[in-house]
Amino acid sequence: MPNVIVCYKWVLDEQDISVNENTLELNLSRAKSKISDYDRNAIEAGARLVERFGGKLTALSYGTSDVKSSLKDTLSRGPEAVYWIGDATATKADAYVTANVLAAAIKQIGSFDIVICAEGSADQYSQQVGPRLAALLGAAAVTFANQLDWADGQLVAHRKLENSIEVLRTDAPVVASVLPEINEARIPALKQVLAAGKKPMTELKISDLQLDAAKLQPKNKVDKIKGAVFNRKNIIFKESNAAENVSKLLDCLKKESVV
Amino acid sequence: MSEIWIYSETPVVAAQLLPCANNLAYDDTTISVFLTTTTDAETLINSGADSVRILIPTDGRPESCVPVLAEKIRAENPLAVLFGGTCRGKEVAARCAALLDAGLVSDALAIRKEAGCIETDRMVYGGLAVATEILTAPALIVVSPVLLASPEPDDTRLCSVTREDVAGDGTITVKETIAIARTGADLSKADKIVCVGRGVAKREDLEMVYKLAELIEAEVSCTRAVNEYQWFPPESYIGISGFKVNPTLYLSFGVSGQVQHLSGIRDSKIIVAVDSNEKAPVFTAADYGIVGDLYEVIPLLISALQD
Numbered sequence: 001m002p003n004v005i006v007c008y009k010w011v012l013d014e015q016d017i018s019v020n021e022n023t024l025e026l027n028l029s030r031a032k033s034k035i036s037d038y039d040r041n042a043i044e045a046g047a048r049l050v051e052r053f054g055g056k057l058t059a060l061s062y063g064t065s066d067v068k069s070s071l072k073d074t075l076s077r078g079p080e081a082v083y084w085i086g087d088a089t090a091t092k093a094d095a096y097v098t099a100n101v102l103a104a105a106i107k108q109i110g111s112f113d114i115v116i117c118a119e120g121s122a123d124q125y126s127q128q129v130g131p132r133l134a135a136l137l138g139a140a141a142v143t144f145a146n147q148l149d150w151a152d153g154q155l156v157a158h159r160k161l162e163n164s165i166e167v168l169r170t171d172a173p174v175v176a177s178v179l180p181e182i183n184e185a186r187i188p189a190l191k192q193v194l195a196a197g198k199k200p201m202t203e204l205k206i207s208d209l210q211l212d213a214a215k216l217q218p219k220n221k222v223d224k225i226k227g228a229v230f231n232r233k234n235i236i237f238k239e240s241n242a243a244e245n246v247s248k249l250l251d252c253l254k255k256e257s258v259v
Numbered sequence: 260m261s262e263i264w265i266y267s268e269t270p271v272v273a274a275q276l277l278p279c280a281n282n283l284a285y286d287d288t289t290i291s292v293f294l295t296t297t298t299d300a301e302t303l304i305n306s307g308a309d310s311v312r313i314l315i316p317t318d319g320r321p322e323s324c325v326p327v328l329a330e331k332i333r334a335e336n337p338l339a340v341l342f343g344g345t346c347r348g349k350e351v352a353a354r355c356a357a358l359l360d361a362g363l364v365s366d367a368l369a370i371r372k373e374a375g376c377i378e379t380d381r382m383v384y385g386g387l388a389v390a391t392e393i394l395t396a397p398a399l400i401v402v403s404p405v406l407l408a409s410p411e412p413d414d415t416r417l418c419s420v421t422r423e424d425v426a427g428d429g430t431i432t433v434k435e436t437i438a439i440a441r442t443g444a445d446l447s448k449a450d451k452i453v454c455v456g457r458g459v460a461k462r463e464d465l466e467m468v469y470k471l472a473e474l475i476e477a478e479v480s481c482t483r484a485v486n487e488y489q490w491f492p493p494e495s496y497i498g499i500s501g502f503k504v505n506p507t508l509y510l511s512f513g514v515s516g517q518v519q520h521l522s523g524i525r526d527s528k529i530i531v532a533v534d535s536n537e538k539a540p541v542f543t544a545a546d547y548g549i550v551g552d553l554y555e556v557i558p559l560l561i562s563a564l565q566d
Contacts, residue, residue: 014384014518026388095353096362123384125499126365128353135357140430141322143350156434161346167435181494219362220392228382228389228522230544232530238537238550245549246559249531252547258451258508258529259475259564 001054002113002150002172006046006079007102007133008039010063010070011123019227026225035070038118040077040185045148045178046116047078047186053150056080058109062101063090075196076188082199083109087206094218095124099132101216104209106137113172114155119144119179130177139173146179261285262335265292265308266328266351267343268321270299274306276341276402277410281307283339283372291337293328295321300420305412313422321347322354323427329358332397339377339398341370352401359399364392366403386499386522444478446495446502451477451510454497454524457484458513458534458553465490467557468512474564477510482520498523512553516541533557 016031035043043059050057059079061067065086074082085105089097106112115137117130134141146165147158155174159166160181188196206216235252237245253259263280267273273292280290289309294300300311316323332340332355342352344366356363367379368389377398383390394400446452453472459465465479472479479491486496497504499519505526512533514520521544524530532545533556542548549556 012384014387017384017387019387026384094362095365096356096360099357120365125383125385126363127349128356128363128365131350131353132357135325135354141350141354142431144346159346160439163439165437165439166433167437168431169434170431180500220364220394223378223391223393225383225388225390228386228518228525230521230525232544233546234543234548235546236537236542236548236550242549242551242555243559245551246556246563249547249549250560250563253508253529253531256529256546 002049002155003055003111004046004049004057004114004116005060005106005109005112006043006057006116007060007129008043008070008074008118009036009121009123010034010061010067011036011121014122024226024229026227033066033069035073036118036122038120038122038180041180041182042116042118042178043074043077043079044183044185048183049114049148049150055113058083060102060105060109061085062087062093062098062105064088071201072193072196075199075201076192077186080199081202083202083204085204085206089206089216092218094220095126095128095132096219097216099129099136100211101206101209102129103133103136104211105204106133108204108209113174115139115173115175117175117177119177130175134175137173137175139175140170142168142170142174142176144179145176146182148176148178148182261288262337263288263290264332264337264340265290265343266340266348267345268295268347268351269343269345270294270296270302271409272343272345272348274302275409276343277307279370279402280341283370283377288338295324297422302412304418304420305414305416306410307413307416308418310419310421313420314425315422316425316427318427318429320427320431320433322350324425325351325354326358327425329355333359337397339400342399342401344401344403349401352399356399359397361397361399362395363399363401364394365401367400368403370400370402382499382522385519387518446478446480446497446504449478449504449506451475451508452497452504452506453477453479454481454509454511454514455479455485456482456511456514459485462488462490464554467561471557471561471564474561475508477508482514511541512557514541515539516544
């Protein structure tokens with residue numbers, strides 16, 4: 001029966017982020033947080049594994065102190081316990097720092113058979129933390145999985161590449177990163193939401209993780225983050241007469257030689 | 260004397276990274292390409308590599324070369340390592356970075372040499388914003404495939420080719436490889452694309468969309484939301500987690516334009532949007548648009564194009 005740890009990230013909802021049209025600065029002040037969309041599928045993948053094959057599912061997250069707000073939501077999705085690290089270093093953490101912190105936390109939590117991550121996070125989408133964790137933990141790496149099974153004490157994964165699916169089999173310990181298509185994440189029922197509050201939530205302090213200061217320093221310096229610009233012509237026809245709009249549009253497209 | 264390295268298990272992807280490596284090179288910089296197959300090594304030589312170094316994974320898994328590749332990066336200290344942005348390439352890059360205690364930029368859209376440093380741009384927040392990062396050595400970068408065109412070959416070039424075998428650790432075994440049957444069109448190569456969004460109410464309505472697409476010789480695709488209706492082959496939608504396209508003409512109907520979708524179409528030459536909601540974000544990303552009912556607009560377009 002596999003002992004499974006799923007990692008997730010509490011991210012700003014990009015739908016709430018606005019871009020100043022003149023300065024291209026991002027306004028994050030109105031953004032609410034959410035469990036990263038892809039991580040909902042990762043948590044679901046862990047929940048389904050233990051529902052089918054037994055074992056135990058634990059969740060783990062590293063973020064700022066705000067990550068505390070995510071714990072009940074996470075626990076209502078299947079994990080029986082959650083560990084969290086709320087630390088200011090997370091504001092500037094890149095995939096290097098995040099993987100260092102998560103790997104140290106996993107060592108502290110104890111042994112595991114499978115660590116599950118999403119393919120990437122909804123905010124940074126670096127697609128690095130899963131395979132980095134495998135390297136740091138000395139575990140097998142399985143990336144881009146769209147199916148996970150546990151058979152005879154081994155993980156069997158379908159890994160989706162550009163033109164083929166590889167069926168992989170590996171001994172534990174293994175770190176698997178999963179694609180969002182692996183499942184449809186459940187919407188927690190009221191009963192699960194209520195039960196979530198009674199499950200254990202454990203805070204880990206970064207100072208207890210025995211990490212060198214250098215491991216908490218991001219490697220690449222973020223120079224700036226600016227709203228993506230679409231330099232387009234923005235010629236929009238909005239007369240009430242649809243036929244007129246269509247003929248104007250076709251005139252333009254003919255001039256562009258695309259029809 | 261400095262070196263820039265390229266790694267890809269796919270030779271054609273490695274060749275596409277050569278112009279990118281050249282942009283970062285100084286006069287005395289040599290460019291080495293690491294492959295995991297002997298196939299097409301010549302193409303790389305002809306396309307501008309100074310040396311081709313082939314690592315042959317004896318278990319057949321390119322990923323098994325990670326410890327050896329990471330050790331070579333540590334020992335020889337190249338200025339930058341560019342990894343081809345395939346699934347396997349992304350895994351290899353991330354595991355190498357972890358073994359080297361190094362940073363890594365994923366899916367860089369632009370790479371520049373700036374005041375002795377390497378600077379990259381990449382999308383964050385689902386394509387809403389672009390992050391510019393200044394890299395510390397060794398600069399490890401996964402290069403997004405949309406950036407790339409293959410260089411012109413020159414078959415008079417000479418370069419050295421070395422080859423070594425690399426044994427895997429035997430942890431992972433590949434039981435089976437199943438080819439993915441592509442039922443839909445190859446959107447990444449399409450010259451014209453018609454895209455349907457949630458504004459298209461029923462599957463039957465696709466008939467008029469296909470009719471229009473046929474008239475302008477376009478492929479038909481959809482947004483991630485519509486992909487969930489299963490009207491199209493699975494996973495054939497356009498967006499940051501799906502296909503990134505660069506057609507001459509992209510024409511959308513009933514697409515609102517979430518950032519994740521827009522970042523998949525931003526390399527299109529001409530973007531045209533038709534939607535009933537004047538405030539739909541797709542219009543900010545469009546060259547031309549019609550605010551109106553697609554059920555009125557499509558038949559009008561069809562009859563005008565038939566004349």
